[in-house]
Amino acid sequence: xxxxxxxxEGHDISLRYRLDRANVRTIKEATVQTLRRxxxxxxxxxxxxxxxxxxxxxxxxxxxxxGAGKSTLMKVIARVLPPTSGRVIVRGRVAxxxxxxxxxxxxxxxxxxxxxxxxxxGRDPAHMRDRVPxxxxxxxxxxxxxxxxxxxxxxxxxxxxxxxATDIKPEVLVVDEVLSVGDxxxxxxxxxxxxxxxxxxxxxxxxxxxxxxLRDVSTRAMWLDRGRIKMLGDATEVLDGYRASx
Amino acid sequence: xxxxxxxxxxxxxxxxxxxxxEFQNFWRYRGLIKLLVVRDLTVRYKRSVLxxxxxxxxxxxxxxxxxxxxxxxxxxxxELDEPYIVYLTAGILIATYFTQGVIAAGSAIVNSRNVLIKxxxxxxxxSLSAGVAAAAHFIIxxxxxxxxxxxxxxxxxxxxxxxxxxxFFMLMLVTGLGLLIASAAVYFRDVIDIAKVITQLLNxxxxxxxxxxxxxxxxxxxxxxxxxxxxxxxxxxxxxAYGGPDASAWLVGVMAMSGLVALTLxxxxxxRNWRRVVVRL
Numbered sequence: 001x002x003x004x005x006x007x008x009e010g011h012d013i014s015l016r017y018r019l020d021r022a023n024v025r026t027i028k029e030a031t032v033q034t035l036r037r038x039x040x041x042x043x044x045x046x047x048x049x050x051x052x053x054x055x056x057x058x059x060x061x062x063x064x065x066x067g068a069g070k071s072t073l074m075k076v077i078a079r080v081l082p083p084t085s086g087r088v089i090v091r092g093r094v095a096x097x098x099x100x101x102x103x104x105x106x107x108x109x110x111x112x113x114x115x116x117x118x119x120x121x122g123r124d125p126a127h128m129r130d131r132v133p134x135x136x137x138x139x140x141x142x143x144x145x146x147x148x149x150x151x152x153x154x155x156x157x158x159x160x161x162x163x164x165a166t167d168i169k170p171e172v173l174v175v176d177e178v179l180s181v182g183d184x185x186x187x188x189x190x191x192x193x194x195x196x197x198x199x200x201x202x203x204x205x206x207x208x209x210x211x212x213x214l215r216d217v218s219t220r221a222m223w224l225d226r227g228r229i230k231m232l233g234d235a236t237e238v239l240d241g242y243r244a245s246x
Numbered sequence: 247x248x249x250x251x252x253x254x255x256x257x258x259x260x261x262x263x264x265x266x267x268e269f270q271n272f273w274r275y276r277g278l279i280k281l282l283v284v285r286d287l288t289v290r291y292k293r294s295v296l297x298x299x300x301x302x303x304x305x306x307x308x309x310x311x312x313x314x315x316x317x318x319x320x321x322x323x324x325e326l327d328e329p330y331i332v333y334l335t336a337g338i339l340i341a342t343y344f345t346q347g348v349i350a351a352g353s354a355i356v357n358s359r360n361v362l363i364k365x366x367x368x369x370x371x372x373s374l375s376a377g378v379a380a381a382a383h384f385i386i387x388x389x390x391x392x393x394x395x396x397x398x399x400x401x402x403x404x405x406x407x408x409x410x411x412x413x414f415f416m417l418m419l420v421t422g423l424g425l426l427i428a429s430a431a432v433y434f435r436d437v438i439d440i441a442k443v444i445t446q447l448l449n450x451x452x453x454x455x456x457x458x459x460x461x462x463x464x465x466x467x468x469x470x471x472x473x474x475x476x477x478x479x480x481x482x483x484x485x486x487a488y489g490g491p492d493a494s495a496w497l498v499g500v501m502a503m504s505g506l507v508a509l510t511l512x513x514x515x516x517x518r519n520w521r522r523v524v525v526r527l
Contacts, residue, residue: 017525026436079256079366082521090256096365107289116285119278120365126277148292 005091007171007203008054008077013086014227015047015072046072048227049086054203054220056171061218061235062207063242068224070207074176077205092171095121106150110141110160113149117164131167138193139163159186166193173197175206191217215239264517265510271368278367282375283382301386305342309335312455325459328490329398335391336484337454339384343416344476345445347380351424353438356431359527369524370516373428377421381413388487395488403489412483415505419475422508425516432523452476475504 019042024030047069054060062070075081076088078096104113111132118128136145139159141152149157166173173194194217198204208214214221214235221238223231231238262268272279291298313331321330354372355362362369388409395402431437451474453460461467471477478501484490516523 015525025434027434027440028436030434075363076258078364080363081525083258084525086258088256088258091254093254094256094366105285105289107292108285112285112288116278116281119281120361120367122367124277125281 005089006053006055007091008052008060008205009087009089010050010052010073010076011087011089013047013050013073013076013083013088014045015069015076015081016084017044017046018042019044045227047076047083050224050227050229051086052222052229052232054172054205056201056203057198058220059198059204059206059218061214061221061239062205062224063209063211063214063221063239064224064230067226069227070224071176072227073224074174074205074207077172078174090172093122093168094172094174095165095168095170096174104149104157104161107148109146109148110136110152111145114160114164117161118167121165123168135160135163135167155183155186159189162190162193166197169197169200170202173202173204175204175208211239211243262517262520264514268368268370268513268517271370272374275368275371279371279375279378282372283379286375286379287382298386301383302390305335305338305387306390308342309338312338316455320455320457320460323459325457328400328484328488332391332395332398332400332488333457333484333490334455335394336487336490337452337480339387339391340416340476340480340483341449341452341454342387343380343384344420344479345442345449346383347377347416347420348423348427348445349438349442350376350380351421352427352431352441354424355428355523355527356435356438362524363527369428369520370425370513373424373516374421377417377424380420381417384413384416391487400488403486405486405489408486409483412479412486412501415501416479418505418509419479422505422510422512425512429516429519429523432526448474448476452480454480475500478504 024033050069050073052060062073064070072081074096076083077090078094079090080096104117108116114132114135115125115128118131119125132145133142136142139156139162141156141160144152144156149160152160175194194204206214206218218235218239220233221231221235222229223238223242231241287298290300309331313334316334317330320326321333326333351373354376355369358369358372361367362372392402392406394400427437427441451471453471458468458471461471478493478497481491481497482493482501485493
């Protein structure tokens with residue numbers, strides 16, 4: 001990894017979704033609609049010319065109303081969605097913290113799930129097996145390590161998933177509304193873990209609707225509206241600007 | 247916390263190199279593929295009371311019913327050297343492997359949507375894993391088939407060690423066809439249902455429970471059956487697994503080619519479309 005370049009660079013990123021008015025999901029519907037010449041496909045610019053960069057040790061907050069493109073941007077950074085045009089460069093390991101628990105199979109035990117979830121995040125299964133004790137200890141579920149996770153509470157699941165995702169020192173941490181799940185103790189604990197990662201040099205991107213939280217943690221911020229950047233800069237200024245807009 | 251060396255750089259401008267990128271991904275994610283296959287087997291095992299027996303019981307019941315109905319009809323005119331039950335079992339196992347493999351590999355990407363829209367994993371990994379899981383089920387059901395061969399006195403020839411060859415080319419065939427279906431299934435959900443119907447029809451077109459003598463009077467029917475790539479897998483498998491009639495070199499070639507062509511085509515089409523596919527997921 002080259003330290004002189006910022007871990008996240010976005011150059012003029014656009015992402016276009018095809019929007020089917022009639023919500024055609026089957027060949028049958030598509031044929032009928034096409035024959036009747038009713039098929040209208042529109043496109044929606046979820047992101048429209050977004051440029052930014054996030055440096056090491058920076059916590060980059062993203063705000064905006066629903067449908068502004070925040071989650072789409074997270075997915076572009078997490079490599080899940082390739083941009084339609086523009087370019088995104090992410091240097092280093094990405095730990096995506098997007099809606100925890102997906103990738104956990106309720107029929108499997110915590111131990112099995114840790115290994116699979118880790119492998120889904122691109123980590124070596126043998127390495128994950130060694131990390132099980134440390135992860136369950138952090139998540140506070142040591143006693144239930146060999147219990148199927150279907151009997152876990154949502155808080156336990158969230159802690160477990162967060163524990164796996166942050167078990168490495170990622171260069172990039174992508175956090176989407178995660179810190180609002182779980183109880184107060186978990187929120188404090190996960191914030192501590194997040195700061196640990198940041199002090200270790202990770203670049204962090206946080207999406208949240210909670211302005212007080214973002215004000216507490218972020219150093220810089222971006223305000224998105226209908227896929228475009230409305231404001232980009234110092235966190236306090238951007239968050240104040242967003243709040244003032246109602 | 248552990249610090250791992252990291253050289254990962256994601257640059258969205260770097261395009262996939264068709265076939266090369268996918269095969270690199272298969273190799274890179276081999277650990278995950280293994281875990282997904284084991285998960286598929288354990289979840290199935292844990293979910294049902296019958297556990298792993300279900301894998302065997304399902305084809306076993308089909309075989310039992312077909313055997314009861316047809317054993318007095320096929321194999322009575324001396325057109326079979328082997329016991330009809332062995333002949334039938336081999337047919338059902340190949341047909342089941344093909345159908346389940348194609349459908350599982352074809353549904354894998356849509357079914358893994360929840361993960362794929364949140365974490366980056368090359369989607370083709372899920373199709374290959376589903377194909378490998380189908381191969382694993384096939385291997386499990388080979389055990390009772392070999393048992394049947396012993397019980398009926400058919401025996402187990404040395405050529406049984408060659409069975410991994412049709413198994414492997416079938417894996418290529420189901421993964422390739424699965425990837426073609428998977429790309430289309432993201433656009434239209436009924437593609438899977440249509441694929442189910444077509445694979446079922448293809449299965450009727452190969453002599454699973456019926457014998458080829460049954461249609462030998464009709465050149466057209468023969469051409470239809472022998473032109474079906476699945477036919478080559480069936481003949482080769484029967485020949486090597488229990489010493490059925492010799493498979494010609496031509497049929498072995500057809501089998502290998504259909505595996506290679508299907509996989510190359512499936513991977514190539516997927517590679518060219520994956521950007522559109524992930525956005526539509």
